[in-house]
Amino acid sequence: MEISLHPVAASDAAWLIERHHVLYAQDEGFDDSFGALVAQIVTEFLATRIDGREQGWIAWRDGRRLGSIFVVQRDAQVAKLRLFLLEPEARGTGLAQRMLEQAFGFARAAGYAQIVLWTHESHRAAGRLYARNGFALVESEPQHSFGQDVVAQTWHRNL
Incomplete structure (x- = not known):
């Protein structure tokens, strides 16, 4: 069955977290x-989402969630x-690319000039x-986060 992308709903919150x-x-x-x-991010998004400027999508196949963006x-x-996020079974299938393209299209239509990520x-x-x-790595910094030593990265892309 085909994978579909649906706008995030409050009923997706528990799965996302x-x-x-x-x-x-x-x-x-x-x-x-x-x-x-993640719980804080999801809760804030659902409570304060700016219509036309902010959106989330859940990838679905056969009644099962496969990812989010x-x-x-x-x-x-x-x-x-x-x-x-992609479930392990959905990695390497092209779904991540499709989800990124969905996000880029929305961001452009919303009038953004750039998109960033951490x-x-x-x-x-x-x-x-x-x-x-087309993202460029603009910052890389060692940190201790979430109980682990990590290297945090910030990426930017013009739209």
């Missing part, structure tokens, strides 16, 4: 503070990509995807 928490704990060793951060406003000209160096496949899609 749980899957980010579980997958990042499993893959990166992140502690509970990461799940708490969000575009939120950082400021009038800059959008921020957030909560980009991630970790350990997400090498994601970094390659971002680089292939």
